[in-house]
Amino acid sequence: MSTYFTIAVLILVFVVIFQIAKASEYVSILKGEDRAREQNNKINGFLMIVFLILGLIGVYFCHQILKGRLLGESASLEGEKVDSMMNITITVTGIVFFITQILLFTFAYRFQENKNRKVFFFPHNNTMEVVWTVVPAIVLSILVVIGLRNWFIFTGDAPKNALVVEVTGRQFGWIFRYPGKDNEFGKRYFRNIDPSNNNLGLVWADNKELNQKADPATYDDIVADNTMYIVKGRPVKLVIGSRDVIHDVGLPHFRLKMDAVPGIPTTLWFTPKFTTAEMKEKTGNSNFVYEIACDQMCGNGHYSMKGNIEVVTQDEYDAWIAKQKPYYYGAFPEKDPSAAPAAPGGAPSSSPDSAAKVTTASLAPAAGGHQNNLK
Ligand SMILES: [Cu+2]
Numbered sequence: 001m002s003t004y005f006t007i008a009v010l011i012l013v014f015v016v017i018f019q020i021a022k023a024s025e026y027v028s029i030l031k032g033e034d035r036a037r038e039q040n041n042k043i044n045g046f047l048m049i050v051f052l053i054l055g056l057i058g059v060y061f062c063h064q065i066l067k068g069r070l071l072g073e074s075a076s077l078e079g080e081k082v083d084s085m086m087n088i089t090i091t092v093t094g095i096v097f098f099i100t101q102i103l104l105f106t107f108a109y110r111f112q113e114n115k116n117r118k119v120f121f122f123p124h125n126n127t128m129e130v131v132w133t134v135v136p137a138i139v140l141s142i143l144v145v146i147g148l149r150n151w152f153i154f155t156g157d158a159p160k161n162a163l164v165v166e167v168t169g170r171q172f173g174w175i176f177r178y179p180g181k182d183n184e185f186g187k188r189y190f191r192n193i194d195p196s197n198n199n200l201g202l203v204w205a206d207n208k209e210l211n212q213k214a215d216p217a218t219y220d221d222i223v224a225d226n227t228m229y230i231v232k233g234r235p236v237k238l239v240i241g242s243r244d245v246i247h248d249v250g251l252p253h254f255r256l257k258m259d260a261v262p263g264i265p266t267t268l269w270f271t272p273k274f275t276t277a278e279m280k281e282k283t284g285n286s287n288f289v290y291e292i293a294c295d296q297m298c299g300n301g302h303y304s305m306k307g308n309i310e311v312v313t314q315d316e317y318d319a320w321i322a323k324q325k326p327y328y329y330g331a332f333p334e335k336d337p338s339a340a341p342a343a344p345g346g347a348p349s350s351s352p353d354s355a356a357k358v359t360t361a362s363l364a365p366a367a368g369g370h371q372n373n374l375k
Pocket of ligand 1: 295296298
C-alpha cells in the first residue's frame with residue numbers, strides 16, 4: 001500500500017514540476033525572454049545562498065544528533081590509532097568541504113549574469129592544474145601511509161605475552177578455541193567436523209582412510225561457544241578462520257575488523273583497555289557487552305551472528321580457564337581423569353560408566369557417516 005502511495009506522490013511531484021516549467025515558459029514569452037532570464041538569475045542566485053546556509057545548519061545539526069550515538073572512546077589501545085586516523089581524515093576533508101562549498105555557492109551568487117560585465121575567457125592554467133593535482137595526491141598519500149603503518153601493526157607479530165584465541169565463524173555463530181596447557185593448538189581437519197561433538201574437526205583419533213594420525217595437542221584444547229574471555233591490559237591475538245563461507249570478525253568497540261576466510265587463517269591483535277564491568281559503569285548501561293558483529297553478508301541468518309566478549313582481569317581469567325574442561329573430554333568422557341575417581345562412589349558407580357558408553361555408542365554411527373561421505 002505504502003509503495004503505491006509513494007509512487008503516486010512521485011508521479012504527482014513530477015507533474016507539478018513539469019507544469020511549473022511549462023507555465024514559466026509561457027510567462028517568459030509574454031514578458032520577453034531577456035527580462036524573464038534576468039529575474040530567474042536573481043532568484044536562482046538568492047536560492048543558492050539559502051541552500052548554502054540551510055545546508056551548513058543541517059550539517060551542524062546532523063553532527064549534534066550523531067555525536068551522542070557514536071560508540072565513545074576506543075576500548076583498545078590499538079583502536080586509538082584508528083580513531084586518530086579517522087579524526088585526521090575528517091579534519092582534512094572537513095576543511096576542504098567547507099572551503100569548496102562556501103566558494104561554490106557564493107561564486108554562483110556573486111558572479112551571476114550582469115549586463116554591465118563581460119565574461120573573462122579562462123580556458124586553461126598549468127600552474128593551477130599542477131597545484132590541485134599534486135596537493136591532494138600528497139595529502140592522500142600521507143593518509144594511506146599512516147593507514148598502512150597501522151595495518152602492519154594490527155596484523156603483524158603480537159607481543160610475546162599475548163593471549164592467543166582461535167576464532168572460527170560458522171553459519172551462524174562463533175566458536176572460540178584456547179590452546180590449553182601445552183600452549184599449542186591441535187590440528188584440525190574439516191572432514192572431522194561433527195556438529196554433535198567435534199564442531200572444529202579436531203584430529204583426536206587416527207584415521208587410516210585419510211592417512212591421519214591423532215594429534216595429542218588437541219587433547220587439552222578448550223572450545224567455547226558464543227562468549228570469548230580475554231584479559232584487560234594483556235594483548236590478545238586472534239587467529240581467525242571460517243568453517244563455511246566468508247565471515248568477518250567485526251569489533252566495533254575495539255575499532256578493528258578482520259575477514260574470516262575458510263582455509264586461510266587471518267590474524268589480528270589488540271589490547272583491551274577496560275573490563276566489561278568497567279564499561280558497564282562508563283556507559284551507564286548495566287547490560288553492556290562487547291560484541292563481535294559479523295561484518296560480512298554471509299547468509300540469511302547473518303543478522304543473528306553475534307558473539308560476546310567478556311574482558312576480565314587476569315585473576316578472573318585464570319579462575320575461568322581453570323574451570324574449563326578440554327573439549328576432548330566432552331566427546332570422550334571416559335578419558336577424563338577428573339571423572340574417573342568419581343566412579344567408585346558407592347551406589348551410582350555404574351551410572352557414569354553407562355553414560356560414557358552411551359556417548360561412545362552415539363559416536364560410532366557419526367564416524368561411520370563420515371566414512372560414507374568419503375567414499
Ligand atoms: Cu557471518
